Amino acid sequence: MYTPEQIQDFKNLTNKLLEHLDSNNHSLIQSSIHSISEAAKEVTDLRDVINFHDHMYYVQSESIITDFEYDRLFKHLKSIEDHFPALATDDSPTHRIAQGLTKEFPTVSHIVPMLSLDNSYNEDDLIDFDRKVKDLSKLESVNYTVEPKFDGGGISLVYENDRLSRALTRGDGIMGEEITPNIKAVKSIPPKANFSKYGIKTIEIRGEVIIPKEKFKKYNKDRAEAGLSELANPRNAASGSLRMQDAAEVARRNLDAILYHISYAVDENGNDLLGSTFKKRSDNIKMLNDLGFKTPIKELKILNTGKAIVDYCEEWHVKRDNFTYEIDGMVVKVDNLELEDILGATSHHPRWAIAYKFQARQARTKLLKVEFQVGRIGTITPVAKLQPVALGGVTVSSVSMFNEDFVKDKDIRIGDEVVVERAGDVIPYIASSIKESRSGHETIIHFPTHCPSCGTKLIRSEEEAAWRCVNNECPAQVYERLVHFVSKDAMDIAGLGPASIDRFIKEGWVSSIPDMFRLPYDDISKLEGFGEKSVEKLKLAIKAAKQKHPYRLLFGLGIRHVGETTAKNLMEEVNCIEDFERWSLEEFNALYDVGPKVAQSIYEFFHSEETVNLLNELKSIGLQTCKPQKSGSETEGKLSGQMFLFTGTLATMTRPKAEEKVEELGGKIAGSLSAKVNYLVVGADPGSKVEKAKKLAGVKVISEDEFLVMIA
Numbered sequence: 001m002y003t004p005e006q007i008q009d010f011k012n013l014t015n016k017l018l019e020h021l022d023s024n025n026h027s028l029i030q031s032s033i034h035s036i037s038e039a040a041k042e043v044t045d046l047r048d049v050i051n052f053h054d055h056m057y058y059v060q061s062e063s064i065i066t067d068f069e070y071d072r073l074f075k076h077l078k079s080i081e082d083h084f085p086a087l088a089t090d091d092s093p094t095h096r097i098a099q100g101l102t103k104e105f106p107t108v109s110h111i112v113p114m115l116s117l118d119n120s121y122n123e124d125d126l127i128d129f130d131r132k133v134k135d136l137s138k139l140e141s142v143n144y145t146v147e148p149k150f151d152g153g154g155i156s157l158v159y160e161n162d163r164l165s166r167a168l169t170r171g172d173g174i175m176g177e178e179i180t181p182n183i184k185a186v187k188s189i190p191p192k193a194n195f196s197k198y199g200i201k202t203i204e205i206r207g208e209v210i211i212p213k214e215k216f217k218k219y220n221k222d223r224a225e226a227g228l229s230e231l232a233n234p235r236n237a238a239s240g241s242l243r244m245q246d247a248a249e250v251a252r253r254n255l256d257a258i259l260y261h262i263s264y265a266v267d268e269n270g271n272d273l274l275g276s277t278f279k280k281r282s283d284n285i286k287m288l289n290d291l292g293f294k295t296p297i298k299e300l301k302i303l304n305t306g307k308a309i310v311d312y313c314e315e316w317h318v319k320r321d322n323f324t325y326e327i328d329g330m331v332v333k334v335d336n337l338e339l340e341d342i343l344g345a346t347s348h349h350p351r352w353a354i355a356y357k358f359q360a361r362q363a364r365t366k367l368l369k370v371e372f373q374v375g376r377i378g379t380i381t382p383v384a385k386l387q388p389v390a391l392g393g394v395t396v397s398s399v400s401m402f403n404e405d406f407v408k409d410k411d412i413r414i415g416d417e418v419v420v421e422r423a424g425d426v427i428p429y430i431a432s433s434i435k436e437s438r439s440g441h442e443t444i445i446h447f448p449t450h451c452p453s454c455g456t457k458l459i460r461s462e463e464e465a466a467w468r469c470v471n472n473e474c475p476a477q478v479y480e481r482l483v484h485f486v487s488k489d490a491m492d493i494a495g496l497g498p499a500s501i502d503r504f505i506k507e508g509w510v511s512s513i514p515d516m517f518r519l520p521y522d523d524i525s526k527l528e529g530f531g532e533k534s535v536e537k538l539k540l541a542i543k544a545a546k547q548k549h550p551y552r553l554l555f556g557l558g559i560r561h562v563g564e565t566t567a568k569n570l571m572e573e574v575n576c577i578e579d580f581e582r583w584s585l586e587e588f589n590a591l592y593d594v595g596p597k598v599a600q601s602i603y604e605f606f607h608s609e610e611t612v613n614l615l616n617e618l619k620s621i622g623l624q625t626c627k628p629q630k631s632g633s634e635t636e637g638k639l640s641g642q643m644f645l646f647t648g649t650l651a652t653m654t655r656p657k658a659e660e661k662v663e664e665l666g667g668k669i670a671g672s673l674s675a676k677v678n679y680l681v682v683g684a685d686p687g688s689k690v691e692k693a694k695k696l697a698g699v700k701v702i703s704e705d706e707f708l709v710m711i712a
């Protein structure tokens with residue numbers, strides 16, 4: 001945890017470093033670093049600052065700097081480490097995205113076995129639990145910690161001499177798989193923590209890796225956009241992530257970790273500190289929280305009667321839908337650690353804790369048939385058509401079954417009675433099929449061997465679990481590709497919905513992206529539902545699309561694994577989309593947040609003749625494949641001739657967005673503060689630029705509100 005003074009210090013240091021970068025134009029060669037000792041100082045500062053922002057962002061959910069500024073600091077640190085390899089260390093934030101791949105995970109024993117908790121499903125069980133604890137301990141009053149049960153993947157972390165030394169999955173409770181590189185990609189887990197302050201040499205901590213519901217939705221949206229199948233729920237996504245081979249992909253999933261239990265803690269002489277120095281579970285959680293871990297401290301209550309526990313569990317049963325994370329129940333544990341030994345454990349469960357599970361939101365219905373949908377890049381998704389059933393406020397009649405493995409693992413058949421589950425506001429999915437109620441007339445779901453749209457033989461890649469149609473001309477894929485191309489996040493062509501595209505394809509007018517720019521408007525105006533007015537609008541929308549920022553085009557091209565965010569990041573690296581045609585695979589691999597699979601996909605896309613031809617054709621049609629120039633006076637507008645600089649955090653838009661806006665209106669963006677700057681726009685927590693600007697004649701210091709008026 002950071003004190004208010006420390007937070008202020010880090011804000012100041014951040015601004016100092018950013019300004020240093022501003023004035024040095026981000027390049028190490030041009031920067032003032034000449035010796036390794038100067039570099040060492042800068043590296044230390046950068047790491048402290050990045051760890052600080054990681055903590056604020058991932059643990060405190062507070063962003064102090066823009067993503068853009070964060071990336072600049074991160075890239076600068078990376079470039080210094082690359083130039084001075086002697087300065088690279090394992091606990092550097094740049095190592096959170098581990099290089100290289102681990103092919104398999106070694107199995108290692110937990111220091112203390114991870115027993116599973118006894119489950120209860122009704123209030124009587126909780127009252128009973130309280131009574132048993134009091135009987136066994138011969139105490140009249142016992143304090144319990146009561147907290148939400150996070151629904152993710154269980155982990156155990158070991159810190160030695162204040163450093164994260166290894167991380168394991170729960171495994172079978174005795175042995176877990178070592179997944180340390182993946183855990184380093186979880187940014188809310190600090191690689192260093194000051195346990196020695198408490199006299200701890202070695203400590204084992206338990207917790208749960210979990211994806212916040214909002215981020216899970218966003219992640220699924222990105223996956224869908226990148227042409228991949230969606231994941232069933234946040235729990236699967238989190239626990240699946242732990243065992244992935246690609247740490248960069250783990251980082252993309254925006255995992256969080258909630259730590260809620262210390263299972264082992266010894267001092268340098270090997271003395272057990274639990275129960276002696278550390279007496280209460282609630283104090284342990286507070287300590288973890290103070291050391292910078294994300295804990296359930298805000299949700300945790302200390303209660304001492306069965307009735308109070310029942311009430312608090314009920315309160316959460318209602319609140320769970322609006323909570324940041326998916327939870328599947330509550331956990332009740334004895335607060336006094338000395339009591340753990342007195343109460344002991346059965347062969348399966350500790351007697352000092354119990355889990356109270358919420359009833360899942362489920363409904364039973366019948367699986368009527370299965371349709372196979374062909375995605376934009378040919379991925380075949382089985383979709384279950386159900387007898388409509390009400391579930392958590394919506395009617396469910398169609399759910400994705402994701403892929404062949406899902407269908408086989410759950411042994412789902414057509415005609416089966418199935419249990420549909422909906423976790424929070426996440427998409428519903430089939431949790432199981434009820435084998436007992438089978439009549440014998442159910443039929444096994446056979447996956448097609450050939451594309452339902454074009455008849456091409458399907459292939460299945462080993463790691464994807466999905467069957468694909470590899471025919472680029474496949475009508476279903478062409479349709480999905482064009483729908484994606486015109487969609488809001490891509491080219492955003494208003495007035496061109498899926499229905500119109502379907503019609504244009506059927507009329508034989510379009511079969512490729514360039515066709516969208518040579519539509520037969522005369523013929524369209526004769527179609528039912530298209531008046532001359534709507535054709536005029538369509539013409540304008542298509543003309544406007546040609547001028548849009550090239551990241552939209554890049555995203556719209558629908559490269560496998562490339563979602564909107566990746567497309568934006570990619571365009572940061574080049575001036576023109578076609579520059580990527582000259583990039584090597586290594587260069588794609590070296591990009592921050594691009595894993596090997598993604599790099600391979602982008603590389604293959606840009607090194608195909610088809611792509612080269614497509615880009616040439618789009619350019620000749622007049623599409624922008626290059627970013628608007630930073631200098632020069634191509635754009636005329638009301639900010640022409642004006643130079644802008646931003647400092648601090650803007651409240652209504654990101655800095656890149658604001659800069660884009662200025663350039664759209666003909667203005668320019670300054671690289672650093674000088675007398676040439678006309679306007680310094682000041683956001684929250686600005687650096688020392690404001691003071692400097694006031695000393696420069698001609699520089700007007702304006703607020704974000706004033707800026708918004710200027711661009712309105």
Ligand SMILES: [Zn+2]
Nearest residue numbers: 451454469474
């Ligand atoms: Zn096909």
